[in-house]
Ligand SMILES: Nc1ncnc2c1ncn2[C@@H]1O[C@H](COP(=O)(O)OP(=O)(O)OP(=O)(O)O)[C@@H](O)[C@H]1O
């Protein structure tokens with residue numbers, strides 16, 4: 001069975017084909033420019049690679065609630081041309097196929113939950129800390145959505161004493177993304193994250209904010225695992241720092257799994273999203 005997946009990011013779109021077990025057989029990467037340009041490339045890909053269903057995970061915010069008139073749309077993004085773009089409608093018009101529509105992070109969360117590091121547990125959260133911060137929640141093997149999708153990158157956290165950084169989020173004076181995403185680290189240090197030395201004190205600060213977020217996710221969703229991925233988490237020294245601060249902040253309030261098994265890197269590396277897309281395509285096909 002050949003299935004399709006789209007991981008639609010703000011920088012690039014990945015289109016892929018693969019099987020019902022999430023194994024990728026072919027992929028391309030398309031720069032995210034204008035919808036007109038980028039979507040032509042997407043259409044061409046699935047025209048030349050016919051599949052039985054497509055799972056789509058998109059950058060957002062997007063409409064995920066079928067009762068929302070903006071269901072299937074990318075809604076309020078500042079990205080030129082993409083605001084109010086009817087992504088799902090476009091694909092429906094081009095391809096008469098079952099389609100599964102969700103956020104990029106939900107798609108990746110689903111991939112990790114189905115065949116990745118969280119495959120043996122029913123409840124997991126996938127959080128990516130990159131250009132932005134986003135998280136997908138898997139609850140009892142299902143993608144969690146409320147009235148709309150979650151926006152966990154914008155959770156409020158406590159500003160640490162002595163940290164006078166001006167939050168990098170245009171909406172919030174204090175939020176995780178504004179304090180700890182790649183661009184915030186860039187502003188804090190004057191360097192790209194990958195060029196900041198592993199022992200730079202900024203990592204301890206970043207780890208603290210991510211640890212606060214992990215405590216919030218723990219008490220809110222009671223996951224079995226929290227998966228941390230994205231460019232910033234390439235700094236592997238963050239993991240022990242985050243676990244240590246997490247333990248301090250949770251302060252024994254509730255039992256959680258051993259922290260080395262609880263706050264973990266992704267199992268599928270850069271493939272979480274595409275694998276998730278293929279598996280969501282299978283879900284769409286079986287509905
Ligand atoms: N090795 C690294 N160490 C620290 N930060 C890094 C590293 N590599 C990339 N980054 C930072 O991560 C960010 C890019 O994140 P990522 O690679 O997850 O891509 P992205 O897809 O643009 O992110 P998003 O998923 O938010 O759209 C940039 O701000 C970059 O500076």
Ligand SMILES: [Zn+2]
Pocket residue numbers: 153154169170171172174175176177178
């Ligand atoms: Zn924010």
